[in-house]
Amino acid sequence: MTGRFIRAAGALGLLGLAGFAARPDLYVIPLKGTGPGSRLEGKATLSPARSPFGLATTKDGYFVFDLEVEVPILPPLSGTNTAFVAWVATAQLDRIERIGAVVPGATTRGKVAMNKFMVVITAEPNATGPKWTGPIVMRGNSASSYLTNFSGHTMFNGGVPQ
Numbered sequence: 001m002t003g004r005f006i007r008a009a010g011a012l013g014l015l016g017l018a019g020f021a022a023r024p025d026l027y028v029i030p031l032k033g034t035g036p037g038s039r040l041e042g043k044a045t046l047s048p049a050r051s052p053f054g055l056a057t058t059k060d061g062y063f064v065f066d067l068e069v070e071v072p073i074l075p076p077l078s079g080t081n082t083a084f085v086a087w088v089a090t091a092q093l094d095r096i097e098r099i100g101a102v103v104p105g106a107t108t109r110g111k112v113a114m115n116k117f118m119v120v121i122t123a124e125p126n127a128t129g130p131k132w133t134g135p136i137v138m139r140g141n142s143a144s145s146y147l148t149n150f151s152g153h154t155m156f157n158g159g160v161p162q
Helices: 002-021
Strands: 028-033 041-048 065-070 083-089 096-102 107-112 118-124 136-141
Touching (some): 065 096, 096 107
Antiparallel strands (some): 028 041, 028 136, 041 065
């Protein structure tokens, strides 16, 4: 009886550890359509960037992630816009970086080294422009962007909310 119990517990333990190997949803950013394309859906998947030292970081200490953007369907392009482009940006939009051209059904790959960021897909006149100029077609926020430090909020420092 004891031997069977130990074997069963061991098997459950191994299954439990196998579950940790799967990527949690924190590393998958759901992309949602905006405006007329609001029914559009896609995803951006984060993976730790390779490094000979374990975790890849910038010289400033930000973790570097490989980013894969996948969108199965995009609306037709119109006007002067000829390409869809993926971007990563901070919430304040003070830092914006182009990931690359997005093609429906294909994977767009790039890197991101920001703590809190959003992934934005825009319609652009060309896929190689240095900054976005067109309308936002899809967007999504990293899980870390939901974390906020409320210690400086008035309500927690003796103030009364207005």
